[in-house]
Amino acid sequence: MFDKTLAELAKGLDTGEYSSVELTEAYLARINKEDGAFNSFITITDEQALNQAKAADERRATGDATAFTGLPIAHKDIFCTQGVRTSCGSKMLDNFISPYNATVIEKFNQAGAVSLGKTNMDEFAMGSSNESSFYGPVKNPWDTDRVPGGSSGGSAAAVAARLAPAATGTDTGGSIRQPAALCGITGIKPTYGRVSRFGMIAFASSLDQGGPMTRTAEDAAMMLNVMAGFDKHDSTSLQTDTPDFSADLNQPLKGLKIGLPKEYFPENLNPAIAARVQAAIKEYEALGAITKEVSLPNTSLAVPSYYIIAPAEASSNLSRFDGVRYGYRCQNPKDLEDLYKRSRGEGFGAEVKRRIMVGTYALSEGFYDAYYKKAQQIRRLIKQDFVNALEEVDVIMGPTTPEPAFRIGEKTSDPIDMYMEDIFTLSLNLAGLPGMSIPCGQVTAEDKSLPVGLQIIGNYFAEQKLLNVAHMFQQATDWHLSVPPSVVAESK
Amino acid sequence: MEWEAVIGLEIHAQLATKSKIFSGAGTAFGADPNTQACAVDLALPGTLPVFNGEALQMAVKFGLAIDAEIGRRSVFDRKNYFYPDLPKGYQTSQLFYPIVGPGHIDIELADGRHKRIGVTRAHLEEDAGKSVHDLFPNMSGIDLNRAGTPLLEIVSEPDMRSAEEAVAYVKKIHAIVTTLGICDGDMSQGSFRCDCNVSVRPKGQEEFGTRTESKNINSFRFIEKAIKGEIARQIDLIEDGGRVEQATRLYDADKDETRSMRSKEEANDYRYFPCPDLLPIVIDEDYIEAVRKTLPELPDARHARFMEQYGLSDYDAGVLSAYRDLADYFETVVKAADDPKLAANWVMGELSKFLNSNNLGISNSPISAGDLGGLLHRIKDDTISGKIAKQVFEAMWNGEGSADEVIEAKGLKQVTDSGAIEGMIDEVIAKATPQVEQYKAAEPDKRGKMLGFFMGQVMKASQGKANPGQVNQILKKKLDALCD
Numbered sequence: 003m004f005d006k007t008l009a010e011l012a013k014g015l016d017t018g019e020y021s022s023v024e025l026t027e028a029y030l031a032r033i034n035k036e037d038g039a040f041n042s043f044i045t046i047t048d049e050q051a052l053n054q055a056k057a058a059d060e061r062r063a064t065g066d067a068t069a070f071t072g073l074p075i076a077h078k079d080i081f082c083t084q085g086v087r088t089s090c091g092s093k094m095l096d097n098f099i100s101p102y103n104a105t106v107i108e109k110f111n112q113a114g115a116v117s118l119g120k121t122n123m124d125e126f127a128m129g130s131s132n133e134s135s136f137y138g139p140v141k142n143p144w145d146t147d148r149v150p151g152g153s154s155g156g157s158a159a160a161v162a163a164r165l166a167p168a169a170t171g172t173d174t175g176g177s178i179r180q181p182a183a184l185c186g187i188t189g190i191k192p193t194y195g196r197v198s199r200f201g202m203i204a205f206a207s208s209l210d211q212g213g214p215m216t217r218t219a220e221d222a223a224m225m226l227n228v229m230a231g232f233d234k235h236d237s238t239s240l241q242t243d244t245p246d247f248s249a250d251l252n253q254p255l256k257g258l259k260i261g262l263p264k265e266y267f268p269e270n271l272n273p274a275i276a277a278r279v280q281a282a283i284k285e286y287e288a289l290g291a292i293t294k295e296v297s298l299p300n301t302s303l304a305v306p307s308y309y310i311i312a313p314a315e316a317s318s319n320l321s322r323f324d325g326v327r328y329g330y331r332c333q334n335p336k337d338l339e340d341l342y343k344r345s346r347g348e349g350f351g352a353e354v355k356r357r358i359m360v361g362t363y364a365l366s367e368g369f370y371d372a373y374y375k376k377a378q379q380i381r382r383l384i385k386q387d388f389v390n391a392l393e394e395v396d397v398i399m400g401p402t403t404p405e406p407a408f409r410i411g412e413k414t415s416d417p418i419d420m421y422m423e424d425i426f427t428l429s430l431n432l433a434g435l436p437g438m439s440i441p442c443g444q445v446t447a448e449d450k451s452l453p454v455g456l457q458i459i460g461n462y463f464a465e466q467k468l469l470n471v472a473h474m475f476q477q478a479t480d481w482h483l484s485v486p487p488s489v490v491a492e493s494k
Numbered sequence: 495m496e497w498e499a500v501i502g503l504e505i506h507a508q509l510a511t512k513s514k515i516f517s518g519a520g521t522a523f524g525a526d527p528n529t530q531a532c533a534v535d536l537a538l539p540g541t542l543p544v545f546n547g548e549a550l551q552m553a554v555k556f557g558l559a560i561d562a563e564i565g566r567r568s569v570f571d572r573k574n575y576f577y578p579d580l581p582k583g584y585q586t587s588q589l590f591y592p593i594v595g596p597g598h599i600d601i602e603l604a605d606g607r608h609k610r611i612g613v614t615r616a617h618l619e620e621d622a623g624k625s626v627h628d629l630f631p632n633m634s635g636i637d638l639n640r641a642g643t644p645l646l647e648i649v650s651e652p653d654m655r656s657a658e659e660a661v662a663y664v665k666k667i668h669a670i671v672t673t674l675g676i677c678d679g680d681m682s683q684g685s686f687r688c689d690c691n692v693s694v695r696p697k698g699q700e701e702f703g704t705r706t707e708s709k710n711i712n713s714f715r716f717i718e719k720a721i722k723g724e725i726a727r728q729i730d731l732i733e734d735g736g737r738v739e740q741a742t743r744l745y746d747a748d749k750d751e752t753r754s755m756r757s758k759e760e761a762n763d764y765r766y767f768p769c770p771d772l773l774p775i776v777i778d779e780d781y782i783e784a785v786r787k788t789l790p791e792l793p794d795a796r797h798a799r800f801m802e803q804y805g806l807s808d809y810d811a812g813v814l815s816a817y818r819d820l821a822d823y824f825e826t827v828v829k830a831a832d833d834p835k836l837a838a839n840w841v842m843g844e845l846s847k848f849l850n851s852n853n854l855g856i857s858n859s860p861i862s863a864g865d866l867g868g869l870l871h872r873i874k875d876d877t878i879s880g881k882i883a884k885q886v887f888e889a890m891w892n893g894e895g896s897a898d899e900v901i902e903a904k905g906l907k908q909v910t911d912s913g914a915i916e917g918m919i920d921e922v923i924a925k926a927t928p929q930v931e932q933y934k935a936a937e938p939d940k941r942g943k944m945l946g947f948f949m950g951q952v953m954k955a956s957q958g959k960a961n962p963g964q965v966n967q968i969l970k971k972k973l974d975a976l977c978d
Contacts, residue, residue, distance in 0.1 A: 003904035082540045095539065102533050122927050180553055201540040207770035236542050315770055318572050321583020322537040325635070329539075342576055365574070374767060 003028060004164035005485065008073055008221040011167055014060065015072045017367035020170070022062070022072030023219065024254040026055035026116050029074050033118060033165045039488075040141045042150075042159040045087050046119040054116040061114050069217045071114030071230055076166040078157050080119035080127055081212070082201040083107050091123040091135040091153075092328045095351035096325045104172060104201020105233045106212055106215060113228045118166055122156030125351045126320065127177055127205040128421040129153050134353040139410055142185060143486040145450040148407040151181030151423075157215045158185035163489050168225055172202060174209045175308055175404075178429025180441035182215055182457020183402035186441045187478045188472065189215045190222050193462050194434035195240040197226075198233030204319040207238070209431040218482055219440065219472035223247040226465060238345040242463060250466045251473040256290030257411055258471065259395040266400030266426055266457075278443035278454040279401045286399075296391040296398065300383045304429040306420055307384070310364045310377035311432070316354075317361030323349065356417065385433040385455055392461045401428055402439040402455030406447060426457060436460050438468045441481040451487065495733075496697040499725045500705075500796045501660045502652035504689040505667055506645050507677040508621065509552045514597035515620050515644035516543030516586065516772075523683050531623075531638035537581035542771050545570075549644040550775060553593045553618050554785045556646060558791055559670050560613050562597025567776050570618075570769040575762045578636050580625035587647075589766045592617035593775065594646075599670070600794065601662040602812060611663050612651030619645050640684075646676070652691065652702065657721040661714050663686055667817070669793045673818040687712045692724045694732070703728070704738040708745045720745040724752055732934045796821055804834030813842060825861045830867020833874050842869055844887055861890050869897035880904050882958050909960045912968065915952075918960065919969055923976075924952045934977050941977075945970060 003025070014020050030048050037043050051074065058072035082088045082100035084107075089095045103111065124134040132140040132155030140155040142148040143163040150151065150159040154171030158181035161169050171178040173191035182189030190213050197212040204210060214225030228249045233239045260283065267276060283293060325331035326343025332344035336456070350358070364373035391398060404425060413420040430437040442456035456475075460468045476482045514521055517534035534541045557564045569591040572584040582671055594616035601609050623641035627634050648667060654660045668686060671677035679686050693705035706728070708720050730740050742761075743752040749929065791799070800811035800821075814824045820841075827837040849859060869886055871872050872878050878886060878901060887898040901907055908917060926948070933944050945966070952965050 072604075082538075088539065090539065098539065100539070199540075200542050203539040204542075204771075235544060237544050238770075276619070318574050318584050318765070319766070321574060321576065322539070322581060323577060324583060326578050327536060327581060327735060338578065363767065365767050367763045367765075370765075370767070 004032060004278055006167065007217045008075075008167050008224050009218070011073055012069055012224075013271075020298055022055040022058040022074070022116060023052065023215045025072065026051050026074050026118070029118055029166065030203045033160075036163065036173030037160075037165055039139050039146060040143055040159045040163050040165070042122055042140050042156040042163065042165060043076070044089055044091070044122050044137050045115055046158070047086055047117055050086065051116050051118050054111075054114075058114045058116060060105040064266070068113045070110070072116060074116040074118050074166065075110070075225075076112075076118045076121050076160050076169040077107065078123055078154050078169065078171050079241070080123060080172050080203045081107050081118065081170060082203065083117070085471045086120065088120065088203070089136070091125040091137065092350065092354070093136040093244040096136065096330065098329050100201075102201065105198035105235060106202065106229050108201075109231070111229050115228070116403060121154070121169055124155065124177075125154035125354050126176055126316070127153040127172060128316070128353050130176070130180055130355055130420055131408070131410070131420065132156065132181070133410065133414055134351055136351060141410070142407045143489050144186065144407065144452050145447075146488070147182070148450075149410055150453070151184035151403075151407065153177040153181075154189075154215060155181045158182055158187055158189070161185070161187045161215055162486055164485070168214060168221055170212060170225075170229070171215045172210055172212045173427075173431065174205050174211075174312060175431050176424040177456060178213050178215060178350040179402050179427050179455065180424060182240065182439040183441075183457075184453065186453030186481075186486070187215060187217060187437070188219055188222055188440050188476075189213065190226065190465065190468060191430065191436060192226065192230065192465050193240065193436045195238050196429075196436070196463075196465065197229045197243075198231070198236045198239050200233055200235040204315075206315040208315060209308075209312055211431070219438075219469050219476055220248070220251060221336070222438075222472075223251060226469075240463075245466055245468055247466055250470045253474075254290065255286065255474050258286070258289075258291040258397070260286060260291050260293045261296035261391050262293055262394030263296050263298045263301070263391065263396040263398060263400060265298050272402065272405050272445075274445035275401050275404065275406065275454055278445060279456055280312060281397070281457045282442035283399060285475065285479060289478060294395055296395060298384075298387040298429065300380065300387050300393060301425075301429060303310060303380045304432060305425055307377040308372050308424070308428045308432060309360065309421055311381065312355040313428055314364045314374050315361065317358045317365065318356055320350075320354070325349070353417075381432045384429050388429070388433045388435055388459070396460075396467065397464075398459040400457050402426060402457040406445050406452035406454060427489060430459060435462060436465050436468055438472055439471045440475060441484065442475075442479075444483055444484065453481075453484070497694045497725075497729050498697040498699075499655055499721075500652045500695065500702055501654040501656075501721060502691040503650045503654070503660060503663060504691070505648040505664065506687050506689075507648060507667075508685040509549050509644040509676055511546055511548040511552065511644050511676055513546060513548075514642035515546050515549050515618065517642055519642065521643050524687075525639055527626075527635070527637035528639060531641060535581065535638050535642045537583075543586060545772055549618055550593070550777070551785055552644075552674070553646055554777070554782060555674045555789060556616055556648070556671065557594035557597060558782070558786050558789060559674055560594075560599050562613060562616070563751055564777070564782055565591055565593045565595055565596030565775075566778070567591060568593040568617075568773050569774045570772045572769045574765040577622065578634065579625045579638070579641065579752045581623065581638060581641055585620060585622065586769055586772070587619035588617035590768070591774070591933060592789065599663070601659065601666050601667050603662060606808075609653075609659065611653045611659075613844070613959075614649045614651050616646050616648040619647055621645050627821075628886075641965045646671075650959050657718045657725070660690065660721050661718045662923065664717055665714060666793070669816050669818075673790055673793055675790070675818075681712045681714075684710075684712055684790065688717055690717060690720055690721050690724070692728070693736035693738070694725055694728045704740050706741050706743050706752070708743045709755070711745050713747075716745060716747050717752055720752055723750060727752070757804075790818070793821075804828065804838070806838055810838050810842065814838060815904045818858070821966050823856050823859070826863030827867040827870065831870030831874060833870060836857065836866070840866065844884060848891055860893065861887070865890060865896050866959065872897050872901065876908060876910060876961055877901065878906055878908050879958065879962055882908070889926055898953065906959060909956055910964060912964060914962055915956075915960050915968055916972075918952050918955045919948075919972055922948060922955060923972065926951065930973070930976065933973055941973070945973070948973065
């Protein structure tokens with residue numbers, strides 16, 4: 003049962019092989035038993051999940067069900083969930099019970115989905131390893147000494163460890179794709195604005211985008227069908243029509259033009275990673291695709307400009323966490339300034355504080371033009387690079403990450419080293435483009451198999467194309483079926 | 495040394511939208527604390543702003559009314575600072591691309607001079623909540639009802655040179671926003687408040703002196719007092735060898751003085767940057783023209799029309815056109831009375847006197863414009879005299895009914911029967927032999943003045959009801975007949 007995809011589980015619910023309550027109980031039992039090893043959940047919502055499952059079974063009985071009714075999933079703890087602690091991985095919100103639902107949560111509720119719980123994440127989604135969480139690091143199911151990636155590391159680990167068939171994530175600079183790659187699952191960051199940000203606690207508003215993290219592209223399409231759509235509560239949400247993301251999954255890839263940016267295959271790229279990605283591209287050629295070298299000349303500017311823009315927005319977005327209305331408040335504040343300083347000083351972790359300080363500096367009087375404005379100009383150049391390249395090709399491919407999962411603690415002392423982890427992913431957030439990561443093989447490190455992710459980048463609004471390209475690969479290969487060795491035995 | 499003041503004003507006008515600028519919460523004043531604040535206003539994690547199009551329309555109306563450029567693409571920026579009544583830790587405002595660009599208004603001064611004052615810009619922003627410091631021992635309360643109320647911040651050029659000019663400017667802006675119906679103009683509730691930037695310089699000097707800003711002044715009188723006081727303070731300071739420090743000051747109406755709130759060194763770095771949660775507002779010519787069609791007649795245009803159409807003096811037309819309520823009232827009276835000058839005299843005279851002494855605004859007048867017009871109509875058609883009309887007015891003010899009802903009930907209808915009037919006159923002449931003799935003895939050109947006595951006697955005899963014109967005419971004829 004735990005190896006089944008969402009699509010397969012939906013069939014089981016349809017045929018009555020099991021009820022949603024049975025499915026939910028099984029998953030809850032498995033989470034409670036196994037998650038100690040991974041720490042992928044912050045909050046397990048047993049009671050709410052079972053109530054939702056009961057309601058879903060009743061709804062199915064009336065014939066009023068959607069494709070999603072009764073399917074259990076997990077949500078990144080960045081989505082506000084009514085009546086449930088929504089911590090964003092921070093001590094600052096450890097006591098915050100959201101009085102309202104994020105639009106994404108609301109949409110899953112309306113579809114009749116069951117929420118198993120809230121998954122662990124880097125504090126306020128700031129991190130690439132899940133080590134900045136107030137609730138402790140998440141362990142990669144492929145090697146529990148290693149990180150699962152971040153910031154949606156809890157969601158990625160939960161799906162990889164078969165603690166949930168699918169989960170939501172958010173991606174500001176790679177936070178869906180990088181952990182998906184490191185945990186061997188499928189993740190898609192949609193076009194900016196495709197999924198409502200309302201109720202999704204903001205890190206960097208112009209970059210944040212929610213998306214699905216699943217076992218397969220087919221499941222990602224199912225999730226996206228629920229998540230996507232215009233939301234009047236989010237001024238930046240897309241007003242364009244929302245297509246059926248499952249409709250084009252099986253389109254043949256003959257003649258597909260794949261662009262290979264030379265900047266995504268640098269000389270110092272881990273050769274084992276490069277080999278797995280090259281092999282995947284060979285597989286695409288076998289499916290009828292044509293490859294072509296393209297160039298994204300401003301790639302090297304992506305990390306520095308991202309690390310101005312994202313912290314600048316974050317420094318403002320996180321101002322609301324001031325100890326006044328909700329969240330952490332220091333003990334016995336002397337006066338207002340003491341209340342602010344200690345509530346924020348004690349409530350935020352080191353990485354969050356670092357980014358608030360960087361962002362505050364970048365926006366300061368006299369520095370704005372040199373930093374923020376310059377970074378925005380670079381952002382336009384990066385976007386133009388993609389626009390140019392995507393005039394020549396249908397999709398762009400490359401590795402999702404330069405390295406496989408690294409060891410917990412390995413990069414915590416060097417933020418720049420950690421930031422380079424996102425070198426291939428964050429350009430897309432700057433450009434607002436959709437991107438996907440799918441498993442394309444494994445490399446061996448210290449006797450452990452570690453997954454490798456293939457990144458697929460498409461044009462604006464081209465999620466259907468990306469899902470189609472990913473799905474056809476998954477029809478022809480079985481990398482996406484690989485289960486972490488420690489997990490296999492237990493899920494039988 | 496002769497000094498000259500330089501004054502620039504920032505006016506915050508609360509826009510009269512039904513809901514807040516970025517949320518669906520209501521904007522009514524006076525609700526229980528925190529009952530008009532939704533998740534967005536409380537800045538709960540994850541909430542996002544959605545711009546209220548009604549506020550845009552109002553801002554564009556204002557821009558058109560002051561003949562300003564309208565920003566075809568305006569952008570919201572975040573002004574970052576920490577304060578407990580600022581829930582998000584930033585105020586959403588417009589720094590770089592405001593909705594209203596340069597415009598101007600003309601003010602009239604007491605000596606009849608007109609002066610053009612530049613409006614640099616007007617931009618949309620959200621109001622903060624309120625901190626309450628005197629309700630809970632050792633703690634402050636926060637009321638977020640006002641948080642997110644739309645404001646139009648109207649920034650003038652430093653074009654004013656005296657408190658009088660500043661007040662005339664503020665009154666004109668006040669008249670414009672209330673005429674447009676985009677602000678209720680209620681200064682006591684903070685719907686319309688003013689920050690005054692004041693500096694002084696030796697007359698003839700070109701560059702500006704160091705300025706201070708006095709914040710949130712909420713009455714015309716306080717604006718005048720605060721500016722006068724600040725000008726005097728600065729001149730005294732400089733003449734005593736001191737220097738004006740650039741600072742934000744607070745006007746204390748009780749003490750009638752400004753005091754320093756924070757100096758330049760303590761000033762915040764607001765770290766403005768474009769708000770990534772809101773799209774730029776892009777508007778086209780069609781939108782602007784559609785808004786232009788909804789503009790009511792503005793005070794200046796009405797002023798000119800009142801002179802032209804009703805033959806009013808510049809002064810009377812100015813007073814009657816300054817406020818929409820008053821101007822509308824006046825025109826309704828004109829229509830019912832069919833006599834613009836009579837209407838102007840009564841609205842600016844008797845009615846204003848009663849309203850002022852009862853501390854009422856025109857919208858709260860117990861006598862409706864139609865009823866006042868009805869009263870004036872009875873003067874015009876000689877049913878009553880002007881003097882009796884004041885008596886009827888007072889009865890109407892006290893709720894005793896319409897003019898016709900009061901005239902009927904009190905039997906105040908004017909006597910126009912010339913037979914009856916002649917009878918009264920004969921009686922008066924018969925009793926006033928000495929005065930008649932004086933009249934007869936007087937030089938013919940002095941007699942006119944002496945007519946007053948007999949007029950008074952006849953009017954008294956008629957209890958004021960005799961038609962004064964008729965009395966005058968008949969009286970003159972009869973007395974002159976005695977002289978022959």
